[in-house]
Amino acid sequence: MKMRHRERMLRRLNRLVWVYRITSYTFFTLGFIVLVGSAGFRVNFTPSEPLGLWRIIEPDRPILVGDLVFICPPVNNEMREARARGYLRFGLCAGHIAPLIKTVVAASGQVIEIQDDVRVDGRPLPHSRVARLDGQGREMGHSDGGVVPPGTVFVHSQFPGSFDSRYFGPLPMDGILGLAHEVWTYAP
Secondary structure (H helix, E strand, O other): OHHHHHHHHHHHHHHHHHHHHHHHHHHHHHHHHHHHHHOOEEEEOOOOOOEEEEEEEOOOOOOOOOOEEEEOOOOOHHHHHHHHHOOOOEEEEOOOEOOEEEEEEEEOOOEEEEOOOEEEOOEEOOOOOOOOEOOOOOEOOOOOOEEOOOOEEEEEOOOOOOOOHHHHOOEEHHHEEEEEEEEEEEOO
């Protein structure tokens, strides 16, 4: 009788130890993520730029064409639909959207033409073919182009599956969190 009681107690104790370990690992992992996130680190799982660990660096100068930036998209119907379709990940920007990692390819006053590809001030933008359908065969809208308005930037990624300004137009510069700096990445 005492043996059964002892075995039951050991099993319960064993379960409690495992619950304690799992809880400890979970809280440690969450704490680490919060600490790393507050230091400006982000993990990229999207096809827009290499996968891996990135850091947001506060610029010591104005943002220029050619800069790789972290930018929060505005909360509008277009971005909500993109989030619902899975083009945008969950994150800490307004609307619970993750910041985008994109290259600024045009600034205020530059002219954007969008047909089968993108042209900036009449020059073709490399790797800018405009997809008519997404990976699931759904029709994709695209930006009409035109002059980039004041206070906005046109952003782009050379990765084929990128969701960028080709599809939603210029983004407000006040959404820029900072320059994107690769820490440890892998480009498949």
